[in-house]
Amino acid sequence: xxxxxxxxxxxxxxxxxxxxxxxxxxxxxxxPVPPPEFGTDWHDPLTAAPPVAKPHTRSCQVTLGEAQxxxxxxxxxxxxxxxxxxxxWSKVVLRLDGKVxxxxxxxxxxxxxxGVEVLRTSTPQPSPDGITWSVExxxxxxxxxxxxxxxxxxxxxxxxxxxxxxxxDVKATLTFYAAEGRTRPAATPDRVxxxxxxxLVTPRNSRRxxxxxxATGSGGGCEEYWYLSVPEKxxxxxxxxxxxxxxxxxxxxxxxxxxxAPFPTVWTGGWSNPFLWYTxxxxxxxxxxPLQYDLTPFAALLNDGRPHRIEVGVVGxxxxxAGWSHPVNVLVWQDxxxxxxxxxxxxxxxxxxxxxxxxxxxxxHRLDTRGGHALTVEGYVNTSRGRVTTRxxxxxxxxxxxRWTEGESLDALQGQWRDDETVTVQDRHGPARSTEARRTYxxxxxxxxxxxxxxxxxxxxxxxxxxxxxxxxxxxGHTRLDHEYSGDAxxxxxxxxxxxxxxxxxxxxxRLSGSGIGCYDRSVKTVQGTLVExxxxx
Numbered sequence: 225x226x227x228x229x230x231x232x233x234x235x236x237x238x239x240x241x242x243x244x245x246x247x248x249x250x251x252x253x254x255x256p257v258p259p260p261e262f263g264t265d266w267h268d269p270l271t272a273a274p275p276v277a278k279p280h281t282r283s284c285q286v287t288l289g290e291a292q293x294x295x296x297x298x299x300x301x302x303x304x305x306x307x308x309x310x311x312x313w314s315k316v317v318l319r320l321d322g323k324v325x326x327x328x329x330x331x332x333x334x335x336x337x338x339g340v341e342v343l344r345t346s347t348p349q350p351s352p353d354g355i356t357w358s359v360e361x362x363x364x365x366x367x368x369x370x371x372x373x374x375x376x377x378x379x380x381x382x383x384x385x386x387x388x389x390x391x392x393d394v395k396a397t398l399t400f401y402a403a404e405g406r407t408r409p410a411a412t413p414d415r416v417x418x419x420x421x422x423x424l425v426t427p428r429n430s431r432r433x434x435x436x437x438x439a440t441g442s443g444g445g446c447e448e449y450w451y452l453s454v455p456e457k458x459x460x461x462x463x464x465x466x467x468x469x470x471x472x473x474x475x476x477x478x479x480x481x482x483x484x485a486p487f488p489t490v491w492t493g494g495w496s497n498p499f500l501w502y503t504x505x506x507x508x509x510x511x512x513x514p515l516q517y518d519l520t521p522f523a524a525l526l527n528d529g530r531p532h533r534i535e536v537g538v539v540g541x542x543x544x545x546a547g548w549s550h551p552v553n554v555l556v557w558q559d560x561x562x563x564x565x566x567x568x569x570x571x572x573x574x575x576x577x578x579x580x581x582x583x584x585x586x587x588x589h590r591l592d593t594r595g596g597h598a599l600t601v602e603g604y605v606n607t608s609r610g611r612v613t614t615r616x617x618x619x620x621x622x623x624x625x626x627r628w629t630e631g632e633s634l635d636a637l638q639g640q641w642r643d644d645e646t647v648t649v650q651d652r653h654g655p656a657r658s659t660e661a662r663r664t665y666x667x668x669x670x671x672x673x674x675x676x677x678x679x680x681x682x683x684x685x686x687x688x689x690x691x692x693x694x695x696x697x698x699x700x701g702h703t704r705l706d707h708e709y710s711g712d713a714x715x716x717x718x719x720x721x722x723x724x725x726x727x728x729x730x731x732x733x734x735r736l737s738g739s740g741i742g743c744y745d746r747s748v749k750t751v752q753g754t755l756v757e758x759x760x761x762x
Contacts, residue, residue: 258754262715262726265353266753267503269510272734272746273707276317276362281402284309288318288337288396289378298379303337303370306400311371312409315401318342318363320394325354327721328390330492330501332442333380334551335396338369339418341551343396344438344512347380348492348505350390351753352721359510363398365555367412370398413555423531424554428564430523431607432557432614436514437536439472439486439550447547450540451488451639451667452626454591458583460628464542467581469595469622471539472550474517476525477532480574482517483599485620485643486538488667490685496671497681499713499728503750507687507707507732514553518647520614521603524567540579561608571602571615589628596621610652618645636670655696662690673717680714691738703738727752737762 284306291299305311320335320343328350335343342363348355380392403409413434415427426433441447446462453464474482489508492501501509519526526532536550559565575598584590602615624639641664648658669683686708693701713728731749743762750756 256754256756258751258756260727260752262499262502262724262728262752265351266355267750267755268355269348269357269503269505270748270750270755271504272732272748274734274736274744274746276315276360278317278399279314279401279407281314281404281407282309283402284400286398286400288335288376288398290395291378291393293331293333293380293382293392293394294384296379296381298377301376303374303376303398305371305373309400309402312403313364313367313400314403314407314410315362316364316367316370317399317401318361318396319399320345320359320396321356322347322358322392322394323354323356324348324350324390324392326350326352326389326391328382328384328388328392330498331380331382331392332440332491332549334378334438336375336377337366338372338374340366340369340416340553341418341438341514342366342369344440344514344551345380345510346442346491346512347392348510349498349502351502357510361511364410365412366416366553367410368414368416370400414558415556417554417556419534419552419554422533422535424526424534425529425531426523426526426554426556427558428527428529429559429562430527430556431520431559431565431605431612433519433523433526434555435474435482435517435519435534436553436555437472437474437484437517437550438512438514439484439536439538439548440489440512441470441486441538441548442491445545445547447541447545448491449494450486450547451624452635452637454626455581455583458585458589458591459630460589461632464540464545466540466579467591467593467595468624468626469540469579469593471577471595471597471620472515473537473539474519474552475533475535475537476519476522478535479572480599481519481522481601482616483597483618483620484515484517485622485641485663485665486515487513487665487687488639488641488685490667490683495669495681495683496679497713497715499715499726500681500683500711500730502728503753503755504709504711504730504732504748506685506709518614518616519554520605521569521571521601521616523565523605524603525569527565527567539577559605559607559609565605565607567603567605567611569601569603570613571600573600575599575619587629588634591624591626593622593624593626595623612649612651615648615650616645617648618643620644633673634670635672637667639667641665655698656694658694660692660694664688677717677719678714679717680712682712683710685709701739703741704736706733706735708733731757
């Protein structure tokens with residue numbers, strides 16, 4: 225019998241926490257005694273993250289698709305909006321339920337509705353007896369897409385043969401929550417667009433424009449572990465001429481419009497040790513969060529009714545090398561009091577990019593990396609309510625120390641990525657409104673291969689964000705996210721699965737607090753795939 229199912233990676237941390245107000249501290253009773261080593265069954269994948277908060281209103285569910293993935297053939301179907309919950313909803317929640325058994329790698333997947341990427345995901349690796357998992361995500365911002373009949377495409381590319389036997393069986397649904405009584409319709413973009421290749425035409429009365437990019441380094445090559453790559457002169461298995469610094473850039477008609485630090489996602493087979501991830505996937509591994517770019521300073525340029533070129537590229541990837549995927553959605557808010565919104569780009573200041581690596585040879589090789597970039601863009605739009613000016617200031621910074629020995633029997637990385645952004649909006653109706661986001665991603669891990677081919681990995685991952693809003697100099701709101709994973713796993717390499725004698729202690733803690741959302745603090749811990757702690761604080 226499989227152990228009980230726990231919901232997997234969830235998204236929408238600010239919105240999700242609304243359901244957690246008033247939660248009292250809970251300490252779970254002691255769990256079952258873990259076995260001395262991994263067997264053929266373990267707990268289904270779980271997370272400490274909160275579920276998506278849902279209103280207590282009438283709901284309607286639509287199935288987007290059901291499929292069993294054995295190869296790289298996408299599922300194709302159609303979507304029809306629900307008929308009984310209206311067309312302006314208070315919340316729309318996507319749920320992906322999956323199951324797989326046997327032996328299989330982690331696989332990357334996507335779900336498109338009307339060409340819009342609504343989910344990018346990867347899969348957990350199964351036990352011989354089989355696992356089930358679920359991913360739940362707030363997709364309310366795509367409501368414009370969901371109001372019309374659309375094509376659906378879903379793919380989790382897979383290989384099934386005598387060795388890799390796991391068929392990935394999934395079902396995707398949307399649940400729509402009606403806006404009724406005191407529950408109002410959600411404020412959502414008027415349009416959700418996708419470029420045709422790299423060509424984009426926006427409505428001529430656009431007043432605010434955001435782009436989101438589901439950027440993932442994956443595919444089994446070295447870009448899956450981009451943070452470990454080294455310059456050509458260093459003796460290591462993954463090389464790139466400029467080292468490990470990566471930056472996801474978005475350009476409009478060839479002009480740099482946005483920069484972002486990619487999250488150092490570790491998929492569920494990462495760091496050469498799947499036992500780290502069997503029960504507790506790393507942050508964002510099953511629900512990839514898109515990078516966001518505020519393109520409002522470019523709105524006047526994009527509003528001319530002509531096609532414009534939207535291009536995404538990843539700095540640091542060797543020329544001609546594949547390994548990154550970066551589909552784009554564009555969210556547009558319109559000025560319904562104007563047929564055409566005019567304006568201009570008034571400032572574009574790009575800092576000098578920094579990317580330096582220092583290689584030190586020795587019995588223990590070492591690579592020190594420092595990278596960064598800064599961009600400020602400012603523009604205005606003339607709306608039916610007057611001129612609105614938007615300034616976006618973004619600063620990226622990356623530092624890392626990579627150590628390894630000959631043959632990579634020791635391989636260690638300590639890295640930090642910072643992505644700071646301030647968006648300031650000024651109109652004639654009051655003081656400037658600004659949002660400051662301070663994002664920090666961390667990775668600290670070591671893999672060693674010792675006597676008897678015992679491979680051990682000790683790893684911590686961090687996903688932190690502090691966000692504050694201001695009216696003039698007065699702070700009007702604040703949220704803080706602190707999501708940390710930790711794991712220590714050992715197994716015998718280069719032997720059949722039933723001879724690995726694997727042991728692992730893994731866990732995570734998810735803390736969220738701030739204005740209007742109260743406090744959420746939950747931690748989980750597993751030993752040899754058995755849940756031994758599930759604790760809620762606050």
